[in-house]
């Protein structure tokens with residue numbers, strides 16, 4: 001009979017232990033957290049908790065950093081990273097973190113433009129939800145359960161696997177995470193037809209400050225409303241959402257047409273303002289403005305990028321009538337399936353040939369440095385205003401603008417239906433600058449350029465308050481130190497993101513998290529106490 005010797009058993013046990021078990025020297029925070037976490041979940045949890053001495057710490061942290069500005073040796077790092085694998089892990093992580101008094105950052109896809117999900121200037125933990133990524137599509141009742149740690153690409157892929165005539169209205173970048181995107185509103189190229197992602201929610205699950213796992217019924221309509229665009233991070237850990245799928249035609253059309261400042265772009269962009277937000281709601285026609293050098297001359301390129309939920313002939317005849325300045329021809333158009341259009345919008349121009357599985361890829365090159373800002377336009381910019389804007393962009397040299405039309409379904413939804421109030425705007429502007437060089441001087445220059453352009457735009461954009469989109473995170477518009485002036489500090493960025501809805505968000509925040517455990521540099525503050 002074969003007998004197993006004790007030393008061999010020990011060796012096997014040794015091999016089966018996770019790497020992280022060997023590499024956590026005496027660290028009181030780690031030890032205290034780990035003990036609590038393991039006790040509450042009734043299983044040893046070393047493989048789901050990473051301190052800075054763990055050999056996997058850096059790769060776990062970096063896996064979901066999507067802005068190279070926050071991936072440097074001087075970027076503040078979390079004391080612990082916790083990677084839950086179940087709802088009860090999330091609940092235990094909240095309960096075990098509370099007494100330790102660290103800032104508790106929550107990360108799903110890591111696309112926060114200013115890195116707020118994984119950076120803080122105070123000691124902090126990161127709760128990384130990338131393991132909670134189930135997407136379950138139910139075509140019979142046209143719904144899907146989408147977990148916070150899933151990416152939009154995974155959501156689109158899982159829908160496509162089951163149906164070629166269903167989709168979901170959300171962002172155009174497939175690596176964006178559900179947790180941040182939906183809790184911040186969720187905007188994409190079907191919003192003129194179906195609204196924001198949050199206009200298509202049925203239910204949600206959240207872990208609250210007391211570690212309770214709540215669904216829509218048990219959290220109540222106020223909290224459900226708050227996490228439908230008010231940013232999850234102020235209220236709890238969003239575990240996922242149940243969403244309504246939307247019908248998409250078997251064939252859709254995409255196109256991209258460029259014009260330059262010296263050959264009609266000013267007129268085209270000027271006219272677009274009256275067409276983009278008012279045209280047939282099956283058409284989403286975005287304008288990208290970019291300063292470029294052409295034939296050794298500095299100019300602005302205006303690129304119209306479109307998704308039409310219909311056939312090429314129809315969109316060509318529509319735009320010949322409504323926007324002849326675009327000079328759209330059938331040759332500019334490509335017909336494809338809705339899923340392929342999502343690939344195409346992700347700059348995969350061979351979308352009809354490519355393997356759909358690329359949307360499941362999580363190993364990304366995140367080497368770009370970037371900055372984004374936002375604005376909203378309520379009334380059309382006059383022609384000479386567009387011309388002066390182009391000149392300003394040329395003078396600055398690098399920052400681009402993206403004009404995203406609203407109208408259609410967006411304009412029909414009440415401003416207080418969800419926390420995002422900008423329903424009646426003509427279009428949203430994204431300021432966009434990317435660069436490759438790792439240099440503080442270069443970074444300073446580009447950040448400054450984007451601020452100068454933002455100041456220049458004051459004359460053309462919404463006022464009192466000037467508006468901004470939460471998911472285009474911009475710490476330039478104000479941050480919160482969560483001290484005695486927390487409410488006043490929060491009101492500065494809060495009014496820009498949420499307008500009058502800020503007041504309701506503050507009330508809900510005060511009711512559900514009076515101790516302000518869930519916070520970040522731009523979270524919703526609690527009401528000041530009446531001392």
Ligand code: FDA
Pocket residue numbers: 066105106107108109110111112113116117129148170171172173175176177178179180181183184185186187188231232233234236237238239471472473520
């Ligand atoms: P990340 O994990 O960084 O979280 C963002 C914020 O949400 C943080 O404050 C975080 O703490 C909080 N949060 C995350 N998960 C949470 C959870 N489970 N519970 C509670 N709080 C949570 N937007 C858009 O509307 N349309 C678009 O097309 C695009 N496109 C786009 C492209 C690229 C390349 C980037 C980098 C970003 C976009 N965005 C966008 C913006 C994007 O929607 C926004 O950054 C989202 O908040 C990202 O969600 P993640 O989960 O990926 O980010």
